[in-house]
Amino acid sequence: MRTDTPVTIYRKDYTPPAFLVDTVDMGFDLDARKTLVATQFTVRRNPAARTTALVLHGRECPLVWIEVNGKRLKEGRDFKIEGEDLTIAEMPDTATVRVVTKLAPAKNSSLMGLYESRGNFFTQCEAEGFRRITWFPDRPDVMAKYTVMLRADRKAHPVLLSNGNLIESGKLPGGRHYAKWEDPFPKPSYLFALVAGKLAVLEDSIKTASGKKKLLQVYVEKQDLKRAQWAMDSLKASIRWDEQRFGLELDLERFMIVAVSDFNMGAMENKGLNIFNTSAVLAHKDTQTDDDFARVEAVVGHEYFHNWTGNRVTCRDWFQLTLKEGLTVFRDQEFSADMAAQAVLAAKGDARAAASARAVLRIGNVMDLRASQFVEDAGPMAHPIRPDSFQDIANFYTATVYEKGSEVIRMQHTLLGEEKFLKGMDLYFARHDGQAVTCDDFTAAMQDASGVDLTQFRRWYSQAGTPVVEAGGEYDAAAHTYTLTLKQHCAKVGVETLPGAPEKLPFHIPFAVGLIGPDGHDMPLQLSGSTTADTHTHATTLVLDFREAEQRFTFVNVPHAPLPSLLRGFSAPVTLSWDASDEQLAFQVAHDSDAFNRAEAMQRLGMRRLLKLTQRAAAGQPLEADAVLPELFAKILADDSLDAAFKTELLMLPPEVMIGEQMDELDATAIRAARVFLIKHIASALKKDLARTYRQLAGGKARAYSPDPVSAGRRALTNMVLAYWLDSGDADAVKAALAQYKQADNMTARLGALAALVNIVPDAAEKPLADFYKRYEDNALVIDKWFRLQASARSTRSRDVLKLARHKAFTLKNPNRMRALVFGFAMSNPAGFHAADGSGYAFWADTIEKLDRINPEIAARMARLMDRWRKLAPALRVQAEAALKRVAQLKGLSKPTAEVIGKSLSI
Template identity: 45%
Template sequence: MRDAEPRAIYLRDYQVPDFLIDKTHLHFALHPQTTRVTSELKIRRNPEAEQSDRELVLHGQEIDLQSVSINGKQLNASEYRVDSESLTVFNVPESFTFSTVGFISPEQNTSLEGLYKSKTMYCTQCEAEGFRKITYYLDRPDVLSEFTTTVVANKAEYPVLLSNGNPVKFGDLDDDTHFVTWHDPFRKPAYLFALVAGDLAVLEDSFTTMSGREVTLKIFVEDKDIDKCDHAMTSLKNSMRWDEEVYGREYDLDIFMIVAVDDFNMGAMENKGLNIFNTSCVLAKPETTTDFGFQRVESVVAHEYFHNWSGNRVTCRDWFQLSLKEGFTVFRDSEFSADMGSRTVKRVEEVKLLRTMQFAEDAGPMAHPVQPASFIEISNFYTLTVYEKGAEVVRMLHTLLGPEQFRKGSDIYFARHDGGAATINDFVAAMEEASGRDLKNFMSWYSQAGTPVLKVSDQFDSVAQTYTLTFHQSCPSTPEASESEKSPYVIPMAMGLVTSAGPIALQFDAAGGHFDASRPTHAVLELTKSEESITFSGVSERPVPSLLRNFSSPVRLQFNYDRDQLVTLITKDDDGFNRWDASQQLAVAVIHDAQSQLSVGAGIDIDARLLTAFGALLQDRYIDAAMVAHMLSLPSEVFLAEIAEVAAVDDIHKARSLVKKTIAKSLIAELSDRFASLPSAVHYSATAEQIAVRSLKNICLEYLVATGESEWLQAAFSQFTEANNMTDQMAALTCLVHSDAAAAEPMAAAALAAFYQRWQAEALVVNQWFSVQATAPQPNTLAKVRTLMEHEAFTLKNPNKVRGLIGAFANNNPVNFHQADGQGYGLLSEVVIALNTSNPQMAARMLAPLTRWKKYDANRQGLMRAELQKIGKVESLSKDVFEVISKSLDF
């Protein structure tokens, strides 16, 4: 792969920094060819460092160093050393002013880390280690400094000059340039630094904090996008209010700014006072943005704002603590979104992602604990495990402690570590202090990789009227530890017991868990051993256990439900999440039936219980429409592959498609009645109520189009042409493009052409146009993807376009990506190799589908490994890609 393999970094080797930087003064002279960066740092030796005589070693990459000075005296070449990743200065005093001048080239920076250009705009992305591409610095999160930044640029080309904090000085200069100086009074690490320069329009508003302070709010975008900012601004103000009410956290600067950037590797970045967003996470209006897009904007705006405290005011000591800020903040934004809409629907959406993607990550070569023990390239650990599973771990703490003690713990945590860098242990210690509980055993969730398996069996004694549940937990082997080496987890098990009459009141030894006094049919058991049993008394008939309510722990639950029991949960349970989950389990069983029937050449015969349950849902006007839509949605092919021992992608696709068509034809009357009953021509609003109606209407349309009948194909085409919002238009387009009916082909072609003609100037909409084609199940899709890669609107330089076309194909079109000749794998490896030098972060992230090679048959395994080996032989392989390849091939 390379002559000198990259070195792993270990948590166990952490040492405090040898030096601290009290004040940072930066001066940027932006220029089209070369940007001059002048840095002046107030540095002193760290009194807590292990050695007091070490040389000063600063991080830096791709910097043309012009001069180095200490206390105003320029050093000669013998007094320092420069290599490709650092600047070492010999014989420095105890405290001193350190200055450098360097040139960088943002225009040539395709990695989108550090300072770079997106179209005509300068912007930064410094997390995790991008700041070292700007100037030489102690680029580690436990070095916090007070920043003052001056930005100078041509006034006509770059009238807007932004950085962290509050503006303190500005003016014109003599050579058609101008400057703005920004001061951030809150100490921060370099990864939270931000700079933006461009010709931008602004939407301005204000927010009055709980102490009566007026905060100016500004969203900066390209002029053509100024009409797409209102939703983000509303989301921001809602987030600020919610954080005050729920966590008591008030914003601290005079101004809060968001900038939308088209070229961005991530979703958004929480830089102190100046959040930089991917355009896909801030721009929204009904004509160009789906309901999902509106919800994503609300969630991401909230997430980045909440980071002001859980990430900025209190940051992480080192990158092994990444989930300290990300897991906690994902939990916070999840609770915010649940309060803004339907709590149950939000939970269903979260668990779909967790079970489909994070569980797969846990079972693959890149499996790692929420707090990793080592890494080669930190960018590879911005993962679903750190974010989503990390949020689940925080959620379990919230469940175990309850909202009042959890809030008390968060208050202790923020007060104790404000202005500093903390660890995951510090966070849990605050929760221990607030609750008086010993949470030492809970730490297994942070230190062990893999998804625990919880096997449950039951026994009913009709004479004694007792019902006993026995729980056995284990965790499969992962790269860092075998199953036998892993300790039991503390598993919060929210549950109830359901009979033909509905949920019953629970009676059991309270030492095994706790009740909610307001909800006698619900309890939370605390499982802590490899095997344990709980006995319930006063049970007169055999109940159906409603287990893992609201998905109270991120585990793989195994209980041998029969189908009548699942129907009981669907119809009688009072936990909305478990009603949905039971519908999914019943659908999985039916699809597995179809796979078995097809394997012996038989026609499929759908279990009538699924049809009855779905029919009843369609006729029920009292259940939340969004929940009905989720319950009617069949498990995805990606999820079905994830739960299979060997993912037979062709069989899964064929079986699921036939089940869907059979349901559609069997329930066509109920589907058409419900579809007709739902309004379409209404003024768009991104409210939970309207989103629910649209989601149900469009799942009905999806089933109706699956019948292949011309009436419903025409209905989809009419909805496409008449829709007044992107949600309905995109749903109809997807129905047509993904239909295998011959009559749909000309309609799909016409719709695709009309869609592009109308929206070609809207990059985010065109990305959706790419995705709907990339995920089409037809056998010629791979060829279409290759053709689209040559399209005028596509470029590998833009991460959103790469995700929209190549990512959508590789991650969400299993039947075509995994076609038996391996050509799908070849396409992905070509893209990864092309991105390896230009954008290593994106290259590594795109690799995920190939890393799961063990999930497939021997032929596909060989083809996938061959592509991994081909990538591994590339010269100058980036650290990002090297780490993923090496772990995948050794798995």
């Protein structure tokens, strides 16, 4: 085990910095083996501080020298270094500090701080990467204005970029050159960035709402230039949307995006200089899928929106991370929904179709939330969206902070309504522009601007776990009333299970409901008396303020017994327990005006059957299925009133990970057997319908590729129908899939056909799989797809993944490649990963041991793949625990990985 005891940091122990920093001047002499960094910053004593010493932070950051007000300091006499802290006890009230450090970017495999990738220099400073560059008060509540001088070889690194505005550039002796950048806005050190290298640029401009012309630049490697246009289009759309929806304007002379293949995150919002993983910025029909186009649009939007929600107003401390991330995820989800709705409205002129497009995105967001965040909420790493403690902040870039954080913002939007929410945003910026603040500051602005009491609502920030809401209804035919009874409870999870944790209190849940009459139409809603203090009527949907452990809501003037439509639009991140019959769910699929709940009803019908089949598979009993789902699927396929994208959602069975979450004891092999059986049962019953539908979708005049929602929806449905048809065993389906692969003029069609073949008819996939690799051998992002689809295939086991890990194109040093193979196997192929022989766990432990030495942050994320081991069947549980203990005993295990392993074993 580790000999050092991990230090736990608590939110309650926050203290303001002893010194504030006004200006920072940095000079970089860039060289892959030896980069010298000279930093000068002015400090002044913070009157709000309770300490007097100046504390600077550094990590693997060799100090050449340090001086204060021109006096060179000596370690031991003038300062001391303990761990990552350099402390200067005797400091004047104001001072100029100069620090020189020496870095080796080529050896920095962690991809944090300053590192080299493919001959270019990049930085990643969030959360604590700046301390890998120089000794500095590296904390988000220390904000300063930066001026940066970059010097490098002119031929090898013709592009020199940093935050803000370029104020000077020129040549230097010896074939070198320089560029000087100035950021006019104060920022914390985590938003610092530099890029130097040989890059091509796509340029455009935009005129903002105030009439100012802004330069927009997307930097990529030369061969990727043709794949940068979609990112530029998305950036322009993001700027326009933020102006129109929130009244927020681009505040710099230019805005830059840079793509790098070696990057731990999807992207980073450094002020004015966003650095992106290539997977989140490059898009072309020949090499990226429709999902990739959608992701690029969303991530470009997300990082741009951070310009205000994260940069202009930032976090006081890292416990407040959801302040910027949850809010910005909500904004990027709304952006994507608005873009989709506008595109569909322009194409079809149909408001219902536009609403359907928004619903499709909402369904996808909720599915991702359930598959990742709900799972996280039930495990040992569970935490509130604003944690109370951590050992390493890198472990809290989680689905809870981001996705659940977004849902908490969305609930405030639901409770306040659009107009009051926007007033709250305006007040938030008016109060806190240029400041580092807390989640409480945000909710205070929302409450003060709207007059809506959010006191109880704040529990969403401090309590972890997914609340369970039990719903039951009674209809009184004589009184024409319908009474809905709601009960909520939320078990203690994660750190809440430790001794001394406080009892959990009821949440304030905005619970959206509708009542569907026997004719399939929504009933007008009228709530009796003052059962709830505050309601918000949206036509035939009512948002109930559900605040107590148990509450009753009575609707009056209800002429017939209704079918309740509960939690419309997924108005709160809860698990709904509602005992509806199959007939009621089928009726809801056919008639509910809330598109989310129509899809939800289909998911419930599918989940019921899958759970029963899984129980039988686990017990070794024969599997049988009824005709309910095939009949519903046939109706959906034949319904021309449904958009293709929405049909795709209705025809999707619950994924294996969500089935496992419904079980007390996970049996991934039984889940796989049950799901494949049900798919084949549906496919066999609908073989002719599937063949006919596929030919209708795939036939006709070829259309020019477009990533718009209508076209993308048609391709998604085509690929899904093809996969079902292949599962029917029809030989014509195999011919159709091979033809689609060969004739495809876009990656969505080609990869869809190949994935279906690899997953369902692996023998027929051998030649196209080899052809795919040969076609795209020089395109890293496409080869990532090649690794991922094999890792996630039904037939893939650990031995196959080990073989792929020895492939010449595989490397642990590139996060994208590692995630494609290892995460693809563990997360998308649970039956393979949780094999009875424990080989998946041995592969996991072997990979962690290698990866932790290279990139601790990615290793820690990989460690979380095993944090739910206690849920496994007994035989697997023993093997999983042994693998976890083996990793825990590794010498020199990194802090982030050690925290995950420690909590997995102890909580």
